Amino acid sequence: MAGAAVTDERRELAAAARHFYQRGWMVGTAGNLSARASAGGFWITASGRHKGELTDKDFIRVDMDGQVLESPDLQGRPSAETSIHQAIYRAFPETGAIFHVHSVEANIAAHWGEKGRLRLPALEMIKGLGVWEENPLVDLPVFENLPHVPDISALIAERLEQERPQIPALLINLHGATVWGKDCTAALHHTELLEYIFRYMVTARMAGLGGYA
Numbered sequence: 001m002a003g004a005a006v007t008d009e010r011r012e013l014a015a016a017a018r019h020f021y022q023r024g025w026m027v028g029t030a031g032n033l034s035a036r037a038s039a040g041g042f043w044i045t046a047s048g049r050h051k052g053e054l055t056d057k058d059f060i061r062v063d064m065d066g067q068v069l070e071s072p073d074l075q076g077r078p079s080a081e082t083s084i085h086q087a088i089y090r091a092f093p094e095t096g097a098i099f100h101v102h103s104v105e106a107n108i109a110a111h112w113g114e115k116g117r118l119r120l121p122a123l124e125m126i127k128g129l130g131v132w133e134e135n136p137l138v139d140l141p142v143f144e145n146l147p148h149v150p151d152i153s154a155l156i157a158e159r160l161e162q163e164r165p166q167i168p169a170l171l172i173n174l175h176g177a178t179v180w181g182k183d184c185t186a187a188l189h190h191t192e193l194l195e196y197i198f199r200y201m202v203t204a205r206m207a208g209l210g211g212y213a
């Protein structure tokens with residue numbers, strides 16, 4: 001049924017997507033969202049859907065290998081970036097939700113990354129991402145935006161096995177951030193906080209603050 005209200009975990013995912021769409025972080029069909037499903041596996045947005053008005057039919061339930069378990073829209077296929085979500089759920093079993101957004105600020109900030117890392121300014125906001133030290137040195141992992149998504153996922157899986165990021169997030173160069181949390185609420189807070197930090201970095205450079213300290 002067109003426009004039907006979303007149910008189960010999809011309700012929170014659709015609300016988060018609408019919120020990000022309104023902020024310009026999921027324009028067009030950009031971005032994807034997932035949450036572990038009480039029925040097993042995880043719900044993820046179907047590929048190529050507009051994120052401003054998602055309904056039940058815009059989600060697909062897949063298992064941890066990405067195999068489809070449930071697809072309310074028979075034409076739908078899981079997000080092209082499902083393998084990235086799989087890599088994160090596998091690496092961090094406590095993760096309940098993963099949001100991937102495309103913001104302008106993230107793509108500008110990515111230019112300042114070096115050797116696969118982007119040093120974040122020691123803003124108070126970092127505490128909301130779980131780092132409570134004074135003047136912390138926080139590096140966000142940055143990955144190349146390879147044309148074949150499973151190649152990016154393989155790099156992510158390999159790196160997450162070697163090192164746990166200091167904050168629950170990673171960045172794909174000239175593409176966007178992927179952020180996670182124990183549930184949709186935590187993932188939403190983390191996404192907003194990280195995007196605030198990117199916005200600060202860009203604004204500080206424009207204000208001539210030198211670096212972004």
Ligand SMILES: CSCCC(=O)C(=O)COP(=O)(O)O
Pocket residue numbers: 028029030031032045046047048049078079080081100
């Ligand atoms: C229009 S954005 C290009 C694809 C992408 O990066 C994205 O996040 C959305 O892909 P999906 O398959 O999840 O719709």
Ligand SMILES: [Zn+2]
Pocket residue numbers: 030031032081100102175176
């Ligand atoms: Zn993307």
